Amino acid sequence: MITKTYLKTKDQCKVKFNMNADSADKAEIVGLNGDWNNRVEMKKRKDGSFVAEVSLPKNSYHEFKYLINGSEWRNDPDADGEAPNEYGETNSILTI
Template sequence: MIQKTYLKTKDQCKVKFTVSIENADKVEVVGLNDDWDNPIEMNKKKGDTFEIVQSLPKNTHHEFKYLVNGSEWRNDPEADGEAPNEFGGTNSILAV
């Protein structure tokens, strides 16, 4: 799930990423702000749920993926869309 909260006083949007993945020990968000080299680790909640809140600039588009346990790539089914990537798959798209 992706929740967007637009700030009235700043050109920022707080984006809350929430994902449930069975048997995951670690989930990271990769690709925000076109940064594929520095994954952002999500916080583990009850059960198999992970979440994180990130501030992103308004009127921007981001391609991202979830990295599960350091080896499995997943898209977000509730993203704003998908775009082809250079590996023959797709990345999730977030429009802020």
């Protein structure tokens, strides 16, 4: 699940990512702001879900994927859409 909270006083939007990955030990978000090298680490909750909150600029477009346990790539079904990538797969789209 993705929740967007637009800030009235700033040109930013707080985006909360919440993903279920019961058997995972680690989850990260990769690709935000076009940066596929630096990952956003998600925190694991007691119920097995992972959460992260980031601020992103308003009127921006982001392609991203979740990286589970360092090897499994996963899209977000609640993203704003999907876009093809260079590997013949798709990335999740987030429009702010």
